[in-house]
Amino acid sequence: MARIKTDICIIGAGSGGLSVAAGAVQMGADVTLIEGHKMGGDCLNYGCVPSKALLAAGHRAHAVARGGFGTAGHDPVPDFAAAKDHVQATIDTIAPVDSQERFEGLGVRVIRAEARFISETEVQAGDTIITARRFVIATGSRPFIPPIPGLADTPHHTNETIFALRERPDHLIIIGGGPIGMEMAQAHRRLGCRVTVIEGARALGRDDPEAAAVVLDHLRAEGIEIVEGAEVTSVSGTDGAIRLETGDGRRVDGSHLLVAVGRQVNTDRLDLDRAHVAHDRRGVTVDSGLRSTNRRVYAVGDAAGGLQFTHVAGYHAGVIIRSMLFGLPARARTDHVPRTTYTDPELAQVGLTEAEARKIHGDRLFIARADFAHNDRAIANGQTTGFCKVMVVKGRPVGATIVGPQAGELIQIWALALANRLKMSAIAGMISPYPTLGEINKRAAGAYFSPRLFESPMVKRIVRLVQRLP
Numbered sequence: 312m313a314r315i316k317t318d319i320c321i322i323g324a325g326s327g328g329l330s331v332a333a334g335a336v337q338m339g340a341d342v343t344l345i346e347g348h349k350m351g352g353d354c355l356n357y358g359c360v361p362s363k364a365l366l367a368a369g370h371r372a373h374a375v376a377r378g379g380f381g382t383a384g385h386d387p388v389p390d391f392a393a394a395k396d397h398v399q400a401t402i403d404t405i406a407p408v409d410s411q412e413r414f415e416g417l418g419v420r421v422i423r424a425e426a427r428f429i430s431e432t433e434v435q436a437g438d439t440i441i442t443a444r445r446f447v448i449a450t451g452s453r454p455f456i457p458p459i460p461g462l463a464d465t466p467h468h469t470n471e472t473i474f475a476l477r478e479r480p481d482h483l484i485i486i487g488g489g490p491i492g493m494e495m496a497q498a499h500r501r502l503g504c505r506v507t508v509i510e511g512a513r514a515l516g517r518d519d520p521e522a523a524a525v526v527l528d529h530l531r532a533e534g535i536e537i538v539e540g541a542e543v544t545s546v547s548g549t550d551g552a553i554r555l556e557t558g559d560g561r562r563v564d565g566s567h568l569l570v571a572v573g574r575q576v577n578t579d580r581l582d583l584d585r586a587h588v589a590h591d592r593r594g595v596t597v598d599s600g601l602r603s604t605n606r607r608v609y610a611v612g613d614a615a616g617g618l619q620f621t622h623v624a625g626y627h628a629g630v631i632i633r634s635m636l637f638g639l640p641a642r643a644r645t646d647h648v649p650r651t652t653y654t655d656p657e658l659a660q661v662g663l664t665e666a667e668a669r670k671i672h673g674d675r676l677f678i679a680r681a682d683f684a685h686n687d688r689a690i691a692n693g694q695t696t697g698f699c700k701v702m703v704v705k706g707r708p709v710g711a712t713i714v715g716p717q718a719g720e721l722i723q724i725w726a727l728a729l730a731n732r733l734k735m736s737a738i739a740g741m742i743s744p745y746p747t748l749g750e751i752n753k754r755a756a757g758a759y760f761s762p763r764l765f766e767s768p769m770v771k772r773i774v775r776l777v778q779r780l781p
């Protein structure tokens with residue numbers, strides 16, 4: 312058995328682990344990174360990257376089919392396998408950034424083996440025992456497979472297999488109407504599949520209901536069947552002939568099945584109890600600085616039991632580097648974290664939703680709002696569906712919701728405002744180039760000030776007074 316001593320030992324080379332490794336090694340720490348499967352983790356191989364590439368292929372097929380503005384649409388029969396080639400090419404293009412070679416080039420020691428704790432201060436990976444000053448658990452998550460009768464014996468896909476499927480499904484049934492379910496529903500629909508989504512509660516249920524309804528109406532109009540409030544009671548069938556039954560007596564027959572009902576954290580094979588690291592179903596138990604009950608051990612990304620996004624894993628890395636390398640106090644915030652579901656239209660959120668803000672701030676809440684229907688660029692582009700609404704308390708935004716074209720790009724100004732606690736006046740004082748979709752943000756900020764300026768007797772009195780001056 313080989314033995315290694317290192318400053319920082321990171322388990323998992325996904326979004327979180329790679330960010331910690333790159334930052335720590337470049338600041339002078341001795342870093343060991345352990346990966347049991349593919350470098351790049353879920354985001355690169357089975358998550359963000361392939362899903363956005365498949366959506367891009369779907370959006371292109373849809374644009375061609377739709378035509379418009381004088382260009383005739385024609386119904387392409389999208390080449391599903393070629394769309395998958397685009398997915399693979401996208402992964403291949405990005406992969407070198409996450410590769411073993413790149414990290415070794417930066418000076419990181421990379422071990423390709425499954426890791427587990429053998430004591431409070433040691434991890435074993437293959438035939439190597441690593442003793443470290445600090446450990447980072449960055450082991451991510453995997454698809455949760457619910458205990459639905461028949462599911463285990465019926466062929467089904469998850470995000471780990473669906474991107475490798477090269478034959479177009481005739482009829483894809485998706486269990487789960489969260490971000491994975493809805494993004495995959497639209498990508499497959501636009502690539503020529505029939506799609507049915509079975510959602511146990513409300514589709515896009517974590518999002519503002521008004522914004523979610525805009526997306527769901529759009530998806531339904533494209534022909535995606537979305538069944539909400541339906542409990543799947545049994546699944547059966549064989550390759551190409553899947554049958555699913557729901558509690559309300561519905562029967563759905565399809566050719567393929569995708570299960571997308573949430574995630575299970577990868578902490579079960581780490582022997583965390585041996586390291587005295589407390590954990591539960593949601594992940595490693597961490598304090599506000601992402602430190603576990605064993606002070607040597609931190610957790611980042613999905614394994615830390617909170618929000619499950621690549622940019623959160625990257626943000627976590629910055630927080631713990633501050634603490635591990637410089638011994639400075641560091642706290643992970645969540646109030647300024649944005650998220651986007653990349654359907655068309657996109658749905659983006661940062662901070663509190665309207666309902667959350669109303670619950671916390673009551674009557675002090677002001678909703679400033681602007682619609683894409685009044686945005687000149689959106690009109691020119693023929694994309695007028697959607698809106699921006701900003702939750703404002705005492706002159707500062709506490710949340711923003713945007714549904715519409717490029718919502719994920721447009722939300723960023725509100726992410727900046729929340730991260731830096733800017734006032735609405737900072738956004739209103741900015742000049743947006745005309746005509747841009749981004750003007751919607753300035754228009755929303757203007758909607759906050761309009762009543763204060765245009766409906767204020769005091770303002771009117773001052774203006775009248777000044778006009779009397781010579």
Ligand SMILES: Cc1cc2nc3c(=O)[nH]c(=O)nc-3n(C[C@H](O)[C@H](O)[C@H](O)COP(=O)(O)OP(=O)(O)OC[C@H]3O[C@@H](n4cnc5c(N)ncnc54)[C@H](O)[C@@H]3O)c2cc1C
Binds near residue numbers: 357424470581
């Ligand atoms: C279909 C899909 C689409 C998504 N789209 C987006 C998106 O658009 N935007 C976004 O922000 N987020 C998206 N996400 C979420 C995002 O992928 C995750 O939040 C992110 O990958 C989490 O990073 P991580 O570092 O915590 O884990 P991961 O990226 O999963 O990395 C964990 C790594 O640890 C390794 N590992 C696990 N156990 C061990 C062990 N014992 N020993 C050694 N190695 C181990 C794994 O092999 C893996 O490589 C998506 C997820 C899915 C499934």
Ligand SMILES: NC(=O)c1ccc[n+]([C@@H]2O[C@H](COP(=O)([O-])OP(=O)(O)OC[C@H]3O[C@@H](n4cnc5c(N)ncnc54)[C@H](O)[C@@H]3O)[C@@H](O)[C@H]2O)c1
Binds near residue numbers: 488509574
């Ligand atoms: N664009 C993005 O940023 C993006 C995209 C995809 C995934 N993600 C991340 O990955 C996470 C996981 O995504 P997800 O969509 O799998 O999970 P999710 O938890 O967000 O949504 C799962 C959905 O499945 C439903 N559900 C659960 N059990 C069910 C059952 N038995 N029958 C029918 N419906 C059931 C839930 O009510 C929920 O609406 C997300 O929460 C997000 O953090 C992000």
